[in-house]
Amino acid sequence: MKRILKILGITFGIILLLVGGIAVFLFIGEVEQAESITWGVTFGHSQAEELGLDWQETYLALLDDLKVRHFRIPVYWDELEPRKGVFDFSAWDWQLEELEKRGGKAFLAIGMKLPRWPECRMPDWVSALPKEERQEEQLRMMAAVVEHYKEHEAVWAWQIENEPFLSFGLCPERKISEEFVDREIAQVRELDPTRPIVLTDTGENSFWIKTPGKTDIFSSTLFRIIHDPTLGYVRYPYPPVMYQRKAMWLQWWHPEVRVIVGELQAEPWVEWQPITAHSLEAQYQTMSPEQFQDNIAYARATGLDEFYFWGAEWWYWTKEKADDAKIWNSARVLFQD
8 A cells, every 4th residue: 555655646746747847848937039020910801891991991001001011811711602613802802912012921811710700601502511511612612712822922821720629619510620621731732832831729728739740830829818708808827938938849849830920919809799899998908008019018028020910900990980099000110110
C-alpha cells in the first residue's frame, strides 16, 4: 500500500510540475513589439448593409479616408450562388477592382463556415441535401471561386473555412471533419498552387494543435471581452505573451508556418444581433474608444506582426449614424502612421 501511495505521490508531483511549467511558459513574461506591423480589416458588404450603411460608400471610406490596404474578405456561399449554378461575383469583383487600383491586397475566405454569425452560410437549395451531396456542391462552389479569382492581382491567399474545428455557430454538424478540410485544401492547392493557404482557430480556447500542420499561414482570433449565454460578459484574463508563446510552440513543430491574427476585436460583442438594436452606451460596454486603443496596445504587446481588425463596418456606423467619430479617427491615425 505504501508503495502504491508513493507512486501516486510521485505521479501527482510530476503532473503538478508539468502543469506549472506550462502555465509559466504561457502566462509569465513579456515580449518585444514587432519592428513593423501590418494592420488590415475584415470587410463583409452584407454586414455593412445590416448596419444600415451603403456598403460601397463604407468600403471606399476604408480605402480612401483610412487608407486601409490589407483586407480579409469572406465570399459567402448564400450570396454568391442563391440558385444552383447561378453565380453572382459582382460585389466581390467590385471590391477587388477598387483595391487593386490602390495597390492593396486581400485574402479571400471561402467555404461554408465563414466569419460572422451564424458562421455557416449556405443557400436554401443546399440546406436540405444529404451531407455527402452538400459537400460535393460546396467543393464545386469553391472551385468556381478559385478559378474566378486565381489570376487576380489583388488576391494573395485563400482562407479555407473559419475555425473549422471549433464547435460554434448554426451549422449542420458541430465541427467540420479533418478529412473534409483536407479535401478542400487539396482542391484549392491543385487549382492554384501559387497562393498560400490560411487556416484559422480560436486564440483564446485552443492550443493550436490540429490546424498548423495543414496550412501555410495560421490565423488566430484575439478577443478581449465576450458575452457568454451562461456567464454573461466575460473579460479574458490572458496576458498578451500567451499568443506569442503559443506561436513559438507552433513554430517549434512547424517552422515554415507564419502566424497572424485574422480577427482582432474592434466592435462590440452584444447579447443579440444586430449591433444597432443596442444603444451606443450599451455597445461601448465591450468596445469603447478607450477599449479600442487598449486592444491595439495589447496586440502590439503580443509581438506578432500582422493583424486584421474585426468591426471596420461598425466604425463607419459610429461615425455616420451615431455621430461619434472617435474610433474612426483613431483608426485613421493608425493606418496612416
